[in-house]
Amino acid sequence: MSLALFRALVAQAHDPAVPRAARIGVPSVCSAHPLVLEAALARAARTGLPVLIEATCNQVNQEGGYTGMTPASFRDMVWRIAEQAGCPRGLVLLGGDHLGPNPWKALPPEEAMRRAEAMIAAYAEAGFVKLHLDASMGCRGEPAALPDDVVAARACALAARAEAAAPGQAVYVVGTEVPVPGGASGESDPLLHVAPTAPGAALRTLAAHEAAFRPALGDDVWSRVIGLVVQPGVEFDARAVHVYRREAAQPLAGALAGMPGRVFEAHSTDYQPEAALRALVEDGFALLKVGPGLTFALREALYALDALRAVLCPGGESLRETMERIMTGAPEHWTGHYAGSPAQQAMLRHDGYSDRIRYYWPSPAAEAAVGRLFADLEESGLPDVLLRQFLPAVGARMRAGTVARTPRAVVLAAIDLVLEDYARACVPYGPHGP
Known part of the structure; x- marks a missing residue:
């Protein structure tokens, strides 16, 4: 199913009809x-449409x-x-994002690539069917950005x-965006002037990979x-x-005509x-990555439920206070990402688009706090x-009547609202849609 789906995606992008x-x-x-993941898999179960779920190189x-999971344990x-959500496995496509030496770029290139190759073999052996090959970053002793031919040779490796691990199983995506994965670091101009990739650069990247x-x-x-x-x-x-400005991206979009058999993938x-x-x-940007926006919606829903709890059950430490204590006690995931005064940094730790708080939800203290929030609200009836x-x-x-009256269902529904935007954008319904 996976190869057929991706090939159909590419074919319709190049079909003039x-x-x-x-x-x-x-x-x-x-x-x-x-x-x-539950929200995404439940949506697939309801709609019967395939769902693509990806793990990143640093994550898995x-x-x-940083999750403690191997590709097999993530799968x-x-x-x-999926079983709990009633989603058939046949609807689930697994992918790997930015697979390359990035987790080990502080090491010499030979060692970083050795580990990157072991990683991608583990992804392939675990049945991941869409693999993004990204060897664009320099390792120890190398410049931060590498020439196209070096990147392509490493991607080929x-x-x-x-292929040695799982012959013929996967489709591949090559190339990388600027800046690196996860959203821009630090503080930028408020208007975030981001220039689309030059068409010539995209064509050269693809040509270098073909040559390799x-x-x-x-x-x-x-x-x-x-x-x-x-x-x-x-x-x-x-x-x-x-926000996407299609007039600025038209030269890049036009370059797709010179790339038969390919589509563009858009990150962030x-x-x-x-x-x-x-x-x-x-x-022509047929593959759309979304990650922090989903955990941002999760955090918004949890904090809204916490504010609702404060009305029904005043007193006690709020979820925000708990998370502030957890984040300031282990600052490595947000330090360097948030600038400004202490008050501004405190706001961004919780509410910033970069959503660095997502690294802290798996901690035992955070899981316990969310569990207490859900338990406190289970009997409240969540008043209209x-x-x-x-x-x-x-x-x-x-x-x-489409969402159950439980705090957990509220969080899942908040995430699903974001997924719904992507579903409508990717499968248009109307005169030309299915």
Whole structure:
């Protein structure tokens, strides 16, 4: 199913008989949070549409990553949640994001690549079917940005290792966006002036990879390189979001005509309005990554429920206070990402678009605090008058009978509201839609 789906995605992007308004895309859910995964898998179960779930190299790798999960254990977690959500495994596509030496770039290149090859073999052996090969970063003793031919040669070595582990299983995406994964670091100009990739640069990147792949791996593997990561002009940092401007991206979108068999993949599409997401799909950016935007919605819902609890059950430490204590006690995940006064940094730790708080939800103290929040609200009945004030969109769904009256269901529904924007943008319904 996976190869057929991705090939169909590519074919319709290059078929002149398919008008832009009818183009489809695929959202990529890039998160390891169980509630985010449950929301995505429950949506797939309801709609019958495939769901693409991706893990990143720093998050999940053969050494455990920052989640403590290997590719096989991440896959098993997804399968468990899918079973609980009633989602058939056949609808679930697993992908790996930025697979390359990034977790080990402080090491000499030979050692970093050795570990990167072991990582991609673990992803392939675990059944991941979409692999983003990213060897663009310099390692110890190298410049930060490497020449196209070096990047392509290393990507080819990664693909060779994946093919040795699981021949013919995966499709590949190459290239990288600027800046590096997870949103822009630090503080930028409030307008976030992000320039789309130059068409010539995209074509040169693809040509360099073709020159490396075809002789070494053959036409079949090269035909499964179905996408190129580029910068369409979308980005976010702690305070601002750069919304897609399709007129600025038209030269890049036009270059896709010279890349038969490929589509563009757009990263950092979090927080884009639905209309911007739809414009991206129509312009050939058929693969849309979203991650922090989903855990941001989760955090918004949890904090809204906490404010609701404060009305019903005043007193005690708030969830925000608990999370502040946890984050300031272990600052490594947010230090360097948030500038400004102490008060400004405190606000951004919780509410910044960069969503660095997502690294702290798996901690035992945070999980216990969320568990107490849910338990405190289980018997409250979640009064409509308070839902209208603190969670109006989810409350409307609850009154319509599509969301259960439980705090957990509220959080899942808040995440689903974001997923719904992507679903509508990627599978348009109307005169030209399905």
